[in-house]
Amino acid sequence: MPDVTIDKNHCKGCGLCVEVCPQGILSMSKELTVRGYFCAHVHDPSRCIGCRICAITCPDVAIEVHANGTVFNLFEY
Amino acid sequence: MAEQSNAIFSRPESLTETVTHYCPGCTHGVIHRLIAEVLDELDLRERALGIAPVGCSVLAYNYINCDFLEAAHGRAPAFATGFKRLRPDMIVFTYQGDGDLASIGTNEIIHAANRGEKFTTIFINNAVYGMTGGQMAPTTMPGQVTTTCPMGRDVAQVGQPIRIVEMLSALVTPAYLERVAVHTPLHIIKAKRAIKKAFSYQKEGRCFSLVEVLSTCPTNWGKTPYEATEWLNDTMIPYYPLGCLKTPNDCGDE
Amino acid sequence: MAKVLMKGNEAIAEAAIRAGATGYFCYPITPQSEVAEYLVKRMPEIGGVFLQAESEVAVGNMLFGAAATGKRVFTSSSSPGISLMQEAISYIAGAQLPCVIINIVRGGPGLGGILPAQSDYFQATKGGGHGDYRTLVLAPSTVQEAVDLTMQAFYLADKYCNPVMIIGDGMIGQMMEAVEFPEKHTEPELPPKDWATTGAKGRPPNLIKSLFLDPLALEKNNLILDEKYEKMKKEEVRFELYNVKPRNKVLIISYGTIARICETVIDELEAEGYSVGLFRPITVFPFPEKALKKEAIRANIQTVLTVEMSTGQMLEDVERAIAGAKQVKFYGRTGGIVPGPDEVKEQIKKLVSKESSRKPPGKKKD
Numbered sequence: 001m002p003d004v005t006i007d008k009n010h011c012k013g014c015g016l017c018v019e020v021c022p023q024g025i026l027s028m029s030k031e032l033t034v035r036g037y038f039c040a041h042v043h044d045p046s047r048c049i050g051c052r053i054c055a056i057t058c059p060d061v062a063i064e065v066h067a068n069g070t071v072f073n074l075f076e077y
Numbered sequence: 078m079a080e081q082s083n084a085i086f087s088r089p090e091s092l093t094e095t096v097t098h099y100c101p102g103c104t105h106g107v108i109h110r111l112i113a114e115v116l117d118e119l120d121l122r123e124r125a126l127g128i129a130p131v132g133c134s135v136l137a138y139n140y141i142n143c144d145f146l147e148a149a150h151g152r153a154p155a156f157a158t159g160f161k162r163l164r165p166d167m168i169v170f171t172y173q174g175d176g177d178l179a180s181i182g183t184n185e186i187i188h189a190a191n192r193g194e195k196f197t198t199i200f201i202n203n204a205v206y207g208m209t210g211g212q213m214a215p216t217t218m219p220g221q222v223t224t225t226c227p228m229g230r231d232v233a234q235v236g237q238p239i240r241i242v243e244m245l246s247a248l249v250t251p252a253y254l255e256r257v258a259v260h261t262p263l264h265i266i267k268a269k270r271a272i273k274k275a276f277s278y279q280k281e282g283r284c285f286s287l288v289e290v291l292s293t294c295p296t297n298w299g300k301t302p303y304e305a306t307e308w309l310n311d312t313m314i315p316y317y318p319l320g321c322l323k324t325p326n327d328c329g330d331e
Numbered sequence: 332m333a334k335v336l337m338k339g340n341e342a343i344a345e346a347a348i349r350a351g352a353t354g355y356f357c358y359p360i361t362p363q364s365e366v367a368e369y370l371v372k373r374m375p376e377i378g379g380v381f382l383q384a385e386s387e388v389a390v391g392n393m394l395f396g397a398a399a400t401g402k403r404v405f406t407s408s409s410s411p412g413i414s415l416m417q418e419a420i421s422y423i424a425g426a427q428l429p430c431v432i433i434n435i436v437r438g439g440p441g442l443g444g445i446l447p448a449q450s451d452y453f454q455a456t457k458g459g460g461h462g463d464y465r466t467l468v469l470a471p472s473t474v475q476e477a478v479d480l481t482m483q484a485f486y487l488a489d490k491y492c493n494p495v496m497i498i499g500d501g502m503i504g505q506m507m508e509a510v511e512f513p514e515k516h517t518e519p520e521l522p523p524k525d526w527a528t529t530g531a532k533g534r535p536p537n538l539i540k541s542l543f544l545d546p547l548a549l550e551k552n553n554l555i556l557d558e559k560y561e562k563m564k565k566e567e568v569r570f571e572l573y574n575v576k577p578r579n580k581v582l583i584i585s586y587g588t589i590a591r592i593c594e595t596v597i598d599e600l601e602a603e604g605y606s607v608g609l610f611r612p613i614t615v616f617p618f619p620e621k622a623l624k625k626e627a628i629r630a631n632i633q634t635v636l637t638v639e640m641s642t643g644q645m646l647e648d649v650e651r652a653i654a655g656a657k658q659v660k661f662y663g664r665t666g667g668i669v670p671g672p673d674e675v676k677e678q679i680k681k682l683v684s685k686e687s688s689r690k691p692p693g694k695k696k697d
Contacts, residue, residue, distance in 0.1 A: 010096055012100075014295075014302040015102070015303060016102055016302050016306070019303050019306075052085060052086040053262045055086040056262050056265050057107070057261075057262050057265065058106075058107075059099065059101075059103055059104050059107050060097060060106050061106065063086070064084060064088070066083055066084050067084075067085045068083060069083070077269070131442060147442065149442070150386075151386065180385045180386065181385060181386035181387075183385065206359050209359040209364050210359075210364055210368075212364065212383065215385065224364070227371060
């Protein structure tokens with residue numbers, strides 16, 4: 001199952017990834033990062049389809065996506 | 078994509094690890110990544126020279142992992158011309174905002190394009206001066222409020238926003254000119270294709286290439302990051318139509 | 332008039348309005364964008380013209396055009412922007428037009444930094460553009476003085492038909508201080524501006540230019556300009572003395588923000604038994620040469636210390652004025668660093684032996 005990791009050091013809590021996730025599994029955590037931002041986090045990793053749209057949208061390249069065997073080659077990027 | 082374990086999306090090699098100074102939600106960061114991905118995919122990083130402007134992206138040299146020059150305000154195309162003419166083998170790109178290119182630097186970009194200088198310009202249009210605190214830019218939209226048009230841009234007083242790509246496409250010299258945007262995932266994907274095409278034309282030594290990228294400025298637009306993407310879509314795109322306005326083939330240049 | 336707490340940039344903008352300025356052209360640049368952001372609202376209130384240009388090159392040339400109307404016009408910018416205006420300033424001086432240019436100086440060279448500095452002294456006083464010309468240059472050290480000098484600048488520009496420059500720095504521009512504007516702005520009488528190109532109706536056409544192909548004519552123009560600069564040297568020199576006493580051991584020469592810091596240093600040193608005086612030029616062109624020499628050659632003065640936020644530019648004018656009569660030392664910080672009083676105090680203590688007569692020998696305080 002694909003997984004999405006969000007780098008707390010880079011995330012500025014802008015919330016754009018939350019808006020664009022087609023599965024709606026991202027949200028802003030209540031946890032403050034060391035930089036004082038509310039960091040984004042995946043609240044339901046099981047429904048992630050590895051589409052990479054969150055990572056493509058993130059202005060701070062805070063998101064890395066791993067296929068872990070399941071590769072949905074939805075589009076060329 | 079860097080071949081690490083089974084990562085299907087990770088930080089491109091041409092992008093440093095440095096956390097950017099850009100405001101949360103500012104899409105400068107997306108555009109930096111697209112350039113870095115293109116430098117990786119076309120294997121250009123080690124012979125690339127970036128030229129940073131004066132403005133928010135003056136610090137681009139901390140983020141894009143190749144040689145850089147930091148140019149005087151608006152003069153990056155002249156820097157690029159001087160360098161590229163002496164080292165045509167190097168891949169030279171300028172990264173300029175609208176205050177830099179569409180205002181103080183219009184003279185330089187017009188003549189660089191008209192001479193057909195073989196470098197690439199990535200022109201960021203966010204309709205405002207960001208670094209100096211949100212003043213009106215030549216690309217500020219009619220009625221848009223900024224610190225130097227607090228009652229909204231009055232086109233009767235200061236004219237209409239400048240469409241740079243259209244203006245440059247009036248030049249006869251062959252060039253690749255396209256306008257893209259980065260406010261939605263779909264637009265980001267298309268923007269990357271245009272940036273890749275621009276760098277490819279340069280790699281072939283074909284023509285001058287410029288990609289205008291409509292970008293958000295949540296802080297100086299006074300909007301949340303997502304509202305900013307909506308404003309860009311609803312207000313800027315109708316005035317700044319997206320698409321390719323010129324390719325070197327259009328002018329019968331073989 | 333009541334005192335108002337104002338940011339330096341905004342106080343300068345209001346001062347220009349009070350001095351009758353009706354034309355302002357600008358371009359955004361830190362640390363003085365607030366002048367523009369204030370005037371975009373204030374200029375329309377008095378029916379004046381506010382315009383943000385495409386570049387400072389355009390600003391300088393808009394200033395030339397606007398000055399030709401005979402109205403009071405000005406601009407404000409900061410170091411890199413002022414560099415772009417140098418050609419226009421040379422033209423304005425050559426064509427003998429009045430205007431005021433505010434330079435809120437920041438660290439240089441090149442893009443430099445955005446913090447306070449005094450590294451544009453040469454450019455301002457020796458002429459950053461081409462040709463034999465000078466600008467009258469005033470250097471305020473407080474926000475109130477910036478207001479007063481800005482108002483005087485418009486009068487002086489009209490009096491000499493020449494650009495007048497105010498060199499503040501990032502500190503003066505960004506700092507808030509209480510300021511007072513005069514109830515009514517009064518000025519000595521000035522001749523009418525018959526030279527303005529306001530339409531050849533009932534008179535032969537006016538021509539404002541700096542081109543003189545005939546060398547004799549160009550020389551004549553240069554001599555006319557030079558005459559004005561000599562007149563400025565006679566009539567417009569301004570400076571201030573602080574704690575200047577016969578027993579001064581050291582004379583500090585400093586202007587603008589750093590002169591204020593030196594006043595604190597002088598007070599503290601006086602309490603510690605070191606007597607130090609301050610000579611503060613207010614006009615840096617015309618430089619107060621005679622007055623400085625007179626103070627510097629006094630008997631007890633061991634050393635003259637120039638303190639600047641640069642690597643030493645006014646230093647050359649000080650050395651020229653004192654012409655070897657006394658030892659001239661220099662202390663400066665650059666890059667936008669504003670030295671604190673302790674730093675300058677340390678420098679002075681190194682330079683001079685303390686006055687032992689007034690203090691019992693055993694009582695040293697370091």
